[in-house]
Every structure is written in C-alpha cells, then in structure tokens.
Amino acid sequence: MSTEKFVQVEKVGMTFDTKKGKFVALRDIDLNIRQGEFVSLIGHSGCGKSTLLNLIAGLTLPTAGVMLCAGREIPGPGPERAVVFQNHSLLPWLTCFENVYLAVERVFAANENKAQLKERTTKVLELVGLAHAMHKYPGEISGGMKQRVGIARALAMEPKVLLMDEPFGALDALTRARLQDELMKICEATHATTVMVTHDVDEAVLLSDRIVMMTNGPAATIGEILSVDLPRPRERLSLAHDPQYMDYRSAVIEFLYAKQSHPIAA
Amino acid sequence: MTAVTVDALKVSSGETALKVPPPPVPSKLSGPSSSETDAAALRAVLGAVLPPLMGLVLLIGIWHLATMNGGSIPTPGKTWDAAAKLFADPFYSNGPNDQGIGWNILSSLQRVAIGFGIAALVGIPAGFILGRFATMAGMVNPIISLLRPVSPLAWLPIGLLVFQKADSAAIWTIFICSIWPMIMNTAQGVMRVPQDYLNVARVLNLSEWKIVTKILFPSVLPYMLTGIRLSIGTAWLVIVAAEMLTGGVGIGFWVWDEWNNLKVEHIIIAIFVIGIVGLILEQSLLLLARRLHTES
Numbered sequence: 243m244s245t246e247k248f249v250q251v252e253k254v255g256m257t258f259d260t261k262k263g264k265f266v267a268l269r270d271i272d273l274n275i276r277q278g279e280f281v282s283l284i285g286h287s288g289c290g291k292s293t294l295l296n297l298i299a300g301l302t303l304p305t306a307g308v309m310l311c312a313g314r315e316i317p318g319p320g321p322e323r324a325v326v327f328q329n330h331s332l333l334p335w336l337t338c339f340e341n342v343y344l345a346v347e348r349v350f351a352a353n354e355n356k357a358q359l360k361e362r363t364t365k366v367l368e369l370v371g372l373a374h375a376m377h378k379y380p381g382e383i384s385g386g387m388k389q390r391v392g393i394a395r396a397l398a399m400e401p402k403v404l405l406m407d408e409p410f411g412a413l414d415a416l417t418r419a420r421l422q423d424e425l426m427k428i429c430e431a432t433h434a435t436t437v438m439v440t441h442d443v444d445e446a447v448l449l450s451d452r453i454v455m456m457t458n459g460p461a462a463t464i465g466e467i468l469s470v471d472l473p474r475p476r477e478r479l480s481l482a483h484d485p486q487y488m489d490y491r492s493a494v495i496e497f498l499y500a501k502q503s504h505p506i507a508a
Numbered sequence: 509m510t511a512v513t514v515d516a517l518k519v520s521s522g523e524t525a526l527k528v529p530p531p532p533v534p535s536k537l538s539g540p541s542s543s544e545t546d547a548a549a550l551r552a553v554l555g556a557v558l559p560p561l562m563g564l565v566l567l568i569g570i571w572h573l574a575t576m577n578g579g580s581i582p583t584p585g586k587t588w589d590a591a592a593k594l595f596a597d598p599f600y601s602n603g604p605n606d607q608g609i610g611w612n613i614l615s616s617l618q619r620v621a622i623g624f625g626i627a628a629l630v631g632i633p634a635g636f637i638l639g640r641f642a643t644m645a646g647m648v649n650p651i652i653s654l655l656r657p658v659s660p661l662a663w664l665p666i667g668l669l670v671f672q673k674a675d676s677a678a679i680w681t682i683f684i685c686s687i688w689p690m691i692m693n694t695a696q697g698v699m700r701v702p703q704d705y706l707n708v709a710r711v712l713n714l715s716e717w718k719i720v721t722k723i724l725f726p727s728v729l730p731y732m733l734t735g736i737r738l739s740i741g742t743a744w745l746v747i748v749a750a751e752m753l754t755g756g757v758g759i760g761f762w763v764w765d766e767w768n769n770l771k772v773e774h775i776i777i778a779i780f781v782i783g784i785v786g787l788i789l790e791q792s793l794l795l796l797a798r799r800l801h802t803e804s
Contacts, residue, residue, distance in 0.1 A: 320711070335727075345712050
C-alpha cells in the first residue's frame, strides 16, 4: 500500500440494467487519490459523478474494472469510507447526539467503554460547532445544522476516506460559505482523504487539491484533472482577487461550458 | 377567560379525526385586545361544537317524529329512561345470563383485547418478514389475498371445532380479522423505508438488530399504527356479530338477548354504546399515533 495510491480506481465502468435495456453510466475511469488529498468531482447533472462516489463508497459495485482502498478491494459499504449524504439522511427519531452516537458505537464499541464513546460523540459535535444543539432532534434545527451533524457523523467514524455527495447543495449561499470554511479547517486538522461531488466551481477550486472534471453522460468518463496549487490555509476573501485562483476557476468553467456544454435535455 | 381556553382545547382534541388545526388559544401576553381574542375563541368553539350538536338534535328530532305515534320502535324519551335505569347499576350480576351492561361491554372488550393482542404479536413480526424478504412476500401474499376478503365469521365454525369453546372461538375470529391489516400495513411500511436511511445503515455497517430497532421499527411505526387502528375497528365490528352466534356474556350477545326479550329500547342503547366504544378506541389510537409522530 502506498500513500500515493490510497484510493485506486482502475478501468472502472458502471452499466445499469434498466427497463429500456443497458445504460452505460461510466466507462474507463482511472483515478488515484493520495492519502490526505482533497479531490472534487465536478460535471453537469447526469455525468455520473454521484455514481462514481457511490462506487468508492461501495454502495454500488462496478460492472467493470477494479476499485481499491488502502491496497484492498472495496467489497461493499463500510465505516472506513464514510459518506456525507446530499440530504443529510439523519434519522429523525434520534437526537443529533444519538445520530452520531450510532456511528461511534458501531466503530469503537469493541474497544472503548460507554463514557469514551460519549466523549467521542461530544467532541466531534463540538468540532462542527454543534455542542449547544446536540440534544435536539433533526426536525428542530436548520438545514445547515443538519448537514453539520451529517459531517460530524461521518467524521466520528474516523474514516480512511470521507465521501461527500454535494454536501452543501441544498444550503443557502451564506451558510454554504461558512460550512466550506469549517470543512477546510476540519480537513486540515484531521488530514482526511476526501472526495467531494459538487457542481459549484468556486467550491471546487477553494477546497480541492485536484479537481476531476467529468464529461457528459451517458458513458461519462474523466475529461480532465486540474491540480490546484494554491497554498493552504486558503482564505476566501484574499483568493477572490488572486489571479492564480481566477485562472483555475476559468479553467474549470472553460471545461464545463465550452468543452462540455450543458446537455439540452438536462 | 380560562373556561374558554379549556373549552377550546377540548374541542381541538375531539376533532382529531377530521385533522382540523386546533383553534388559536388566546394568550394573555400577545395579540390584540383580550376581549377580541376572547370573541375569536368563542367563535372557534361555537364553530366546532355547533354543527355536530345540531346534527344530533336533528337525528333525535326525526327519531321522535317517526316514533311519537306509537309502533314497535321506542321514542327517544323512553329510550333515555331505559338507559338511565340501565346505567344506574351497570355492574350487577345475577348469574351468567343476566349481568349488567358494564360487564357485557367489558367482556367484549376483553375478547377483542386478547384476539387483537395475539394478532399483533403474530402479525407485526410477520409483516416485518414479508416487507424485508421478497421471497417470503412472494410465497405468502397470494394466500393473504385469498383469505383477506373472507368474512371473519366464516372462520367461527373452524374456531368452534378446534377450540371446542365458544369464548375461544370468538377470540379466534377476532384474531383472524385483526391480523390482515396489521400484516399488510407493517409490510407496506417496511417496503417504504426511505432508501437514504438504509444507505446510512449500509455505510455504518449496522447489525441486523440495530437496523431493526433504530431504523426499521421507528420508520415503520406510523404504518403499524394505521394497521392497528384498522384492525381494532374491524375487531370491534366483528365481536358483536361473533357474540350473537356464540352467546355468553358480551355486548353482542346482550343485543341478541334483548331482542329475544323484545326490549327494543335496550337494542337502541346497545347500538349507541357500541358506537361510542368504537369511537373511543379509534380516537385513542389516533391520539397515540400523533404523540409518536416524529417530524423529519
């Protein structure tokens, strides 16, 4: 196992059997992700970026190719590849604390006692700034807070890879910006290997070490990969006028709107 | 002020079946002047109470007009007098064939509770299994479809044959009629558990026990309660008919007995009593369902 190829995706394809016959969602995906790297998947709707994320998560298994994580084949979903779902997916009948505790318990109960598990849960909720709301139910808190609980739940498992499916897609712009800043801090603090699906160009450039740009589906694949060599910690305000930032930004926009113009149907 | 508030609350809990939003409760701290809010609350109470009351008065009026010139059906007044006498001592007991109406209601409720309880113990787990395992559903669903439309009373002879006792046969009939809605609704609920929650379970790699207790059970609960409510409604319908056939102590048998005694006013009282008990059962389950409802 090398840290250079922590997540290995080799010649992966995904074909779905639908009522109308076979549907090729992804083909020939080759991607290696370094340990501690932040990678964004960007592309138009229907380009299979969520499908690729689900493949890394193990929620679906590829119909072609090999997927490896830490040198071992990905056999299915598991807590070492935690997912932050697009719509937070918190269990509404459990409090925020209990939602996170469910994950903590699953991963650490074998080696730790109840007090330690509770401490872990509290700590991770503090990390996302939710210490004050941890005994509330998801129905009682805002969308941004719910998403933070979702992130806390994923982080609490101390995953090898953190997978995020448009984690901030459903939030308003201000909340989204704040959570992006928090996420950057958390990723720096935990050195998490992160894969994030997004369709927000600024979000991709701001957060990523590399941006994986995908061609339009069906039979989507990786179009280009852009390395973002901006120094960290990154600061939203100063980057807004940074010429290098602008260049990255226009490279992504170029790809999305000139090379892969938006499919009419979508 | 307080009296009006209490009335308003009463009305709102009584109207659960119609899903009427509770009338605004006047508050001393906010709102315009207190006399204005009082008037609004009064209007809300009247609006909720008056129509049902008028309907009831109309029904009794028609009943009175239809029976005032004599005939076999007693007048409302006569029925009321008989009811007053009956409910003055509802728990007397002069041997197995002559007991107070309270005992009769309680024995019917007891039969329903036992039959229904066993049906819940069998039906809810069965529903979970059918909802979770497609092969089982494929095996059992045609059988359920075949048996479900059968009147529960058709099962009564089988019960008499197997259990050799009228009481057990009645319970068996209740069991049969209550079990279908519980199986069907539970299975339906299990199949409709949002995929998101199941994905969470897969990513966390939860044990089957945790999946059942933390994800399936809470998300199926509303469906289960619907099943329970439908079951208890049917059970209460069926127990009257079953008891007419089996005899003993019970509200259904009592109706039949009073028919044999030609005490028609008692039959009318029984109809009201059965209706009211059914209403209470249904409303309390609705209340329970609302208490347990969690918002996502």
